[in-house]
Amino acid sequence: MRYVDWLKGFLGSEVEVTVSGDIVVGTLIDFDESTLSLKIPPTIHGPPNDTATIPLQSVEFIRIVSS
Numbered sequence: 515m516r517y518v519d520w521l522k523g524f525l526g527s528e529v530e531v532t533v534s535g536d537i538v539v540g541t542l543i544d545f546d547e548s549t550l551s552l553k554i555p556p557t558i559h560g561p562p563n564d565t566a567t568i569p570l571q572s573v574e575f576i577r578i579v580s581s
Contacts, residue, residue: 517570518545518547518570521542521545524542525543526542527541527578528541528578529577530577531552531573531576533568534572538552538568539554540553540555543565545570548570549569549570550568550570550573551565551567552565554566
């Protein structure tokens with residue numbers, strides 16, 4: 515089973531994604547062969563949208579918080 519095939523079962527679940535030096539918490543809304551997309555809470559001084567796009571090559575660990 516490929517990594518992205520495993521993720522299909524967790525669409526809509528809350529996840530914690532560890533990247534180099536940071537943890538991004540949000541709801542897994544989409545993914546493809548190269549990126550993950552998470553719905554995240556809006557940040558005060560951040561971009562106006564509430565979506566984080568993370569390249570799969572920079573993901574170190576994914577923790578499924580709820581399913």
